[in-house]
Every structure is written in C-alpha cells, then in structure tokens.
Amino acid sequence: MKALAVASEMFPLVKTGGLADVVGALPTALKHHGIEMRVMMPGYPAVTAALTEPKALRAYDDLFGGKARLLAGRAHGLDLMVVEAAHLFERPGNPYLGPDGKDWPDNWKRFAALAVVAADTGKGEIAAFVPDIVHAHDWQAALAPAYLHFAVGPAAKTVMTVHNLAFQGHYPASVFPALKLPASAFAVNGVEYYGGVGYLKAGLHYADAITTVSPSYADEITTPADGMGLDGLLRLRRDRLTGIVNGIDTDVWNPASDAHLALTYVPRNFAQRRQVNKREVERRFGLEQDDGLLFCVVSRLTGQKGMDLLVQCLDHLVGLGARLALLGAGEASLEADFTKAAARHKGRVGAVIGYDEGLSHLLQGGADAILIPSRFEPCGLTQLYGLRYGCVPVVAHVGGLADTIVDANEAALEQASATGIQFAPVDVPSLARAIERSVRLYADRKAWISVQKAGMKTDVSWEKSAARYTMLYKNLLHRS
Ligand code: ADP
Ligand code: GLC
Numbered sequence: 001m002k003a004l005a006v007a008s009e010m011f012p013l014v015k016t017g018g019l020a021d022v023v024g025a026l027p028t029a030l031k032h033h034g035i036e037m038r039v040m041m042p043g044y045p046a047v048t049a050a051l052t053e054p055k056a057l058r059a060y061d062d063l064f065g066g067k068a069r070l071l072a073g074r075a076h077g078l079d080l081m082v083v084e085a086a087h088l089f090e091r092p093g094n095p096y097l098g099p100d101g102k103d104w105p106d107n108w109k110r111f112a113a114l115a116v117v118a119a120d121t122g123k124g125e126i127a128a129f130v131p132d133i134v135h136a137h138d139w140q141a142a143l144a145p146a147y148l149h150f151a152v153g154p155a156a157k158t159v160m161t162v163h164n165l166a167f168q169g170h171y172p173a174s175v176f177p178a179l180k181l182p183a184s185a186f187a188v189n190g191v192e193y194y195g196g197v198g199y200l201k202a203g204l205h206y207a208d209a210i211t212t213v214s215p216s217y218a219d220e221i222t223t224p225a226d227g228m229g230l231d232g233l234l235r236l237r238r239d240r241l242t243g244i245v246n247g248i249d250t251d252v253w254n255p256a257s258d259a260h261l262a263l264t265y266v267p268r269n270f271a272q273r274r275q276v277n278k279r280e281v282e283r284r285f286g287l288e289q290d291d292g293l294l295f296c297v298v299s300r301l302t303g304q305k306g307m308d309l310l311v312q313c314l315d316h317l318v319g320l321g322a323r324l325a326l327l328g329a330g331e332a333s334l335e336a337d338f339t340k341a342a343a344r345h346k347g348r349v350g351a352v353i354g355y356d357e358g359l360s361h362l363l364q365g366g367a368d369a370i371l372i373p374s375r376f377e378p379c380g381l382t383q384l385y386g387l388r389y390g391c392v393p394v395v396a397h398v399g400g401l402a403d404t405i406v407d408a409n410e411a412a413l414e415q416a417s418a419t420g421i422q423f424a425p426v427d428v429p430s431l432a433r434a435i436e437r438s439v440r441l442y443a444d445r446k447a448w449i450s451v452q453k454a455g456m457k458t459d460v461s462w463e464k465s466a467a468r469y470t471m472l473y474k475n476l477l478h479r480s
Contacts, residue, residue, distance in 0.1 A: 001473060003030070003037045004081070004131035004156070006118040008111065008140035010039055011252075012076055013047050014095055015357075017300060018246070018381040019163045022213070023137060025249040026469070027078055029462030033470040036079075038129055040118050042110065043071070043084035045092055050075040051082060057126050063116065064088065064109040064178070070117055072128060081129065083117045108171040111140040111199065112179055119147030122156035133473045135159045139169035142203025143179070146191055149206040150182055157476040160207035162200070164378050165221050165228045166304060169199030194229075204233055208476050210241045211469075213379035214400030218243030226376055244469060245403055246379040247462030248388065253361075255389050260361035267456045270390050271449060277366030284359065285325040285350025286342075293322040293442040295435075296367030296391065298360045298382050301330030301338070306373035306396060311337045312428045313435060318348045320439045325367060326351045327359055364389035368448075369438055373423075373431050377401045383420070387455035392448070393420035394438050396431075404460075408441055408451055419455040 009015055011024035027037040041047060048054075051073035060068040066087030073080055083089070088110045091098075098104050118141065120126065122134040134156040136144045145158035173196050176186050186192050191202035204210055212218045218241055220226040222234045234241060251257075256266045262280040265273035281296070282289050295317065299305045311334070317324060326338055326349070338351040352359060360382075364370065370386040372395040379400030383393035387404075395401040401422070408418035421441070423434035442448050 001035050001133070001477070002129065002131045003035055003133040003135055003473060004118065004121055004129070005037055005039045005135045005137065006114065006141035006144050007039060007041055007137040008095055008114070010041055010078075013050055014041075014044055016094065016096075018379065019138060021249065021381055022163070022246050024076075024078070025247065025462055026466070028249075029247065029466035030469060033466055035470060035473065038072075038079045038081050038131075040081040040083065040114070040121065042089040042095070042114055043082045044089050044095055047075070047080070047082055048084060051080065054082070055128075057081070057128050058120070060085075060117075064113045068113065068117075070121075070126065081121065083114055085113060088113055108169070108175045108197075108199075109178070111169065112143055115141060115143035115147055118144040119151065122148045122158070123151045124154060124156075131156045132477055133157050133159060135161065136203055136207070137161050138163050139167055139200035139203070142169065142199045143191075144203070145207040146181060146185065146202040146205075150185070157209075157473075158207045159209045159211060159472065159476070160203040162204075162210065162212040162221070162378065165200070165226075165230060168193075168201065168228070168230070171197045171199075173197060201230060201233065204230060204237065208240070208479075209472055210234075210237060211472065212241070212243050214245045214403045215243035216402045217376075217378045217399040220376065220399060242468075242472065244465050244472075245400060246381060246384070247465050248381060248384045248460050250388070250461045253364075253385050253388055255365055258361050258365060260358040261365040262362070265365075267453065270452070270456070274366060274390060277362060278368070279366075281325050281362060281366035284362065285352065286347065287323050287325060287350045288347040290323075293369065293439055294367045295322060295324045295369050295371050295394070295438070296363040297324065297326040297328060297371050298363055299328045299372070301328040301334040303331075304375055304377075306375050306426055306431070307334050308337075309373050309426070309428050309431050310371060311341065313432050314341045314345065314349060316432050317435050318345045320436065322435065322439055324349045324371075325363060327354075327356060327363060329353055329355050364391045367391050368442060369394050371435075372396065372401060373426060374398060374401060375426050380404070384460040387419055387458045387460050390452040390456050392438070392451055392455065394434050395420060395422055396426045397422040397424035398426065406454070408437075408447075413447055413450070416450050416454055418451050419458055420451065
C-alpha cells in the first residue's frame with residue numbers, strides 16, 4: 001500500500017512543534033507494516049537544500065501566481081515530495097511567520113498550493129507515485145481532502161489528522177474563487193465557516209476518516225468546551241473520528257546513545273549516570289548545585305501550555321526547595337515573566353529563552369521531572385520523552401497527557417505501575433499541589449526510582465500506533 005503524508009513541517013528539516021516529530025517518524029514506523037509512505041511538504045529553503053538527487057515530476061506554469069515544480073528526492077533517509085515554488089516558499093525562518101512575527105498574508109495561497117499538488121498526486125496524475133491514501137496533517141494540508149472529494153475518476157482515500165484544533169486556517173470569503181473549488185463547496189456542508197473559508201473545517205468535512213492524536217482528545221473536541229467551534233461537525237462525524245496516540249522516534253530519543261547528553265545511560269545504571277547530566281543542566285542554566293528536586297520545562301510558551309499558571313507557582317516551587325530549568329520560546333510576556341523569575345530566584349530558577357534541540361535532550365536526561373501544566377494537549381510528546389529518559393512527567397489531566405501517564409496514587413505506587421503525577425483541574429492551586437506532591441515523592445527515594453523505572457519500561461514507540469494507522473488505511477480501502 002502507498003500513502004502520501006501531506007504536512008507543513010517535518011523533523012529534522014523544519015520544526016516548530018510536535019507535528020514535525022510525528023511526520024518525520026511515521027514513515028519508518030509504517031514501513032514495518034508494509035506501507036510505503038512519502039511525505040509531501042513545501043519547498044522551504046531548508047528543505048530544498050537538504051534534498052538529494054531531486055527529480056522534477058511535474059511543472060506548474062501558474063500555481064497561485066508563479067511557476068512551481070513538484071520534486072521527488074531523499075533527505076535524512078526519507079522519501080520526500082517537495083513543492084518547489086519560489087514565490088510561496090522561498091523564505092527563511094519560521095514557516096508561517098514573516099519577519100514582523102505575524103502570519104504571512106498569503107498563507108492561504110501557500111497552503112492551498114500544497115493541497116492542490118497533493119490532490120493532483122492523489123488523483124494518480126504523478127506516475128512515479130500513485131498513493132492509495134492521502135493523509136493530511138493539520139490545517140495547512142486540510143484542503144487536500146476537499147480537492148480530492150471533487151476529483152473526477154479514481155482518487156486516493158483521505159485521512160485528516162488533527163494535531164491541534166486551535167489552529168484552523170480561517171480566511172475571508174474573498175479567497176474562495178482563487179481556490180478553484182466548485183461553487184457548491186462554499187456552503188455549511190463544505191468549506192464555508194461563519195461566512196469565510198475554514199481550511200481545517202473543510203478537511204474535517206470532506207475526509208474519509210478523521211483522526212486525532214489521543215483518544216481523550218478525540219472525546220474532548222466533540223464537546224463545546226474544547227471543540228473550538230468545530231465540535232458540532234465533529235459530533236456529526238464521530239463515527240469517522242478515532243484517537244491514535246503518538247509514538248516517539250526511539251532512535252532519536254535514546255538515552256543509551258544520545259549525543260546531546262553529558263553521559264549516556266541504560267535502565268540498569270541510570271540513577272548514578274543521570275547525576276552527571278544533572279550537573280551539566282545546572283551549569284548550562286546557571287543553577288546552584290544540589291541534590292534536591294530539579295524540574296524542567298521544554299515548551300512553547302503559550303496559554304495552551306499553561307505557562308502563565310507555572311509563573312504564578314514559581315515562588316512556591318522555590319520555597320519548597322525545588323529548582324526549575326526552563327527552555328522555551330513563545331509569547332513575549334511569558335518570555336519576560338520567566339526571565340524576571342530567573343533574576344529574582346537566581347540559582348534556583350534558570351531560563352533559556354529560545355529553541356535548542358540539543359538542550360531539550362539534555363534536560364530530559366538530567367532533570368528529575370518535567371512539568372507540563374497544559375490547559376489542553378492533543379497528545380504531547382515531551383511527557384513521552386520524559387518517560388523514556390527517566391524524567392518523571394508531572395502533567396495536567398487532559399488529552400494525551402491523561403492517556404499516557406499513570407498517576408502515582410497509592411494503589412499505582414504499590415503495584416509499581418505509576419509513571420508520573422497528574423493533576424486536575426488545571427489551575428494554580430492544583431498545579432501548586434502537584435509540585436508539592438512531586439517534592440514529597442522525590443524525598444522517598446525508593447518510590448521515586450520505582451516511578452522512573454516504570455516510565456522507562458513503558459512502550460512509547462510507534463509500534464502499536466503504526467498498527468492502528470495501518471488498520472485504518474486498510475479499512476478505508478476495503479470500504480470502497
Ligand atoms: P506542541 O507540538 O504542542 O508544541 P509537543 O509536546 O507535541 O507539543 O511537541 C513539542 C516538541 O517541540 C517536542 O519535540 C519538544 O521537545 C520540542 N520543543 C518545544 N519547545 C522547544 C524548545 N524551546 N527547544 C527545543 N525543543 C522544543
Ligand atoms: C500538536 C499538539 C501536541 C501534539 C503534536 C503532535 O502540536 O499541540 O499535543 O503532541 O501536535 O501530534
């Protein structure tokens with residue numbers, strides 16, 4: 001079976017979040033199930049530069065205002081199909097934002113172009129790769145199922161995966177004619193969303209199957225509280241919606257061979273060897289050296305991630321004798337809050353504002369616990385990295401965090417099945433209590449090590465989830 005994944009980011013070429021990790025890891029995971037997956041993505045400078053032996057498969061004279069080509073090639077061991085369109089994608093830096101930090105004004109064109117080329121491929125127009133399935137990730141790829149729905153003749157089946165419902169791709173109705181969809185598509189039963197065009201809405205409406213990245217999030221998004229205006233549509237299509245938890249790339253994230261660690265380790269010797277990494281974290285974050293609980297954060301600094309709640313808990317955290325090493329970037333006010341907190345609690349709170357892949361690995365290998373107080377979390381990957389690295393996840397009881405962590409309550413501790421600490425509701429008092437619980441648990445060395453061990457034993461690989469995607473693809477093909 002052949003599947004085309006369509007996405008705007010892929011690790012290690014372009015990454016702003018977990019979407020990139022997932023898109024980069026799925027093809028290898030699916031290969032073991034007999035699925036040949038190629039990834040189609042925009043030809044950002046970092047992508048075209050990495051492509052080896054590029055071959056032009058198709059030329060477009062006018063793809064949303066300029067010439068374009070579809071290239072096939074390899075990068076980092078993966079087969080890629082790249083939409084090369086200088087007028088749309090040849091821009092350095094963040095894939096979505098211009099130098100002013102705002103969305104590129106032509107994002108509607110850029111991601112419609114990606115979808116047009118994906119749909120052409122899904123229609124079998126590119127002889128070199130005729131997919132059975134077109135798998136669209138998030139709003140940037142979400143028009144592909146719409147275009148394929150209106151295809152004349154045979155076409156690939158479509159899957160729409162929601163990684164984050166907060167990003168939907170809304171544009172004014174005036175863009176609709178340029179999309180060249182049939183006029184009938186501008187309707188509630190189509191791409192229309194409150195008088196404008198909704199890209200993700202279109203994907204959710206037209207896709208043959210919808211997935212999201214955890215079963216709990218699949219439930220949550222069908223409720224008005226978490227459905228972000230799309231819960232009605234999702235309730236209507238509930239029978240087509242499944243939650244499949246993400247795995248992680250266990251080669252990239254492997255404490256036994258991770259070059260970003262000061263010292264690598266295996267489950268047999270982790271306790272002493274992680275100490276060496278802890279010393280290195282302290283050094284890199286300007287923290288005092290001690291053996292008390294060291295929390296870390298690796299996160300986008302946004303409201304979704306509950307970072308404002310954490311800011312309000314920092315005095316308490318430090319008062320309990322714990323420390324925090326934070327790596328993150330995002331909203332300017334949160335960046336400023338953490339920078340200020342680091343100055344106020346010199347040696348106890350350290351903040352590195354920025355994006356640093358290597359440092360994110362070191363934190364997982366050296367900090368004792370990772371704090372994830374998200375208000376909502378479709379899946380979350382940093383808690384999975386934490387499990388694998390023995391960095392105990394302290395998480396809000398939402399979405400994928402609820403599905404992947406076993407709370408260290410008494411019963412779970414007794415059975416040695418606890419892998420972390422969960423808290424609810426997601427507010428300041430309850431986060432403060434979770435921090436207290438962590439400090440108490442840490443003081444009980446035997447219990448803490450048992451939680452670390454249970455985490456390190458948890459299967460966080462793609463194996464089970466790749467089997468679920470494979471089943472989903474097969475069912476779609478059989479249905480036709
Ligand atoms: P989201 O995609 O919502 O940001 P995830 O937990 O799924 O959340 O994925 C976040 C990914 O981005 C993880 O791989 C995490 O390690 C990485 N990440 C987030 N912030 C940073 C940062 N400042 N530096 C390095 N890596 C980061
Ligand atoms: C999104 C979500 C995150 C998820 C990631 C990959 O960015 O916010 O929870 O892990 O996508 O699916």
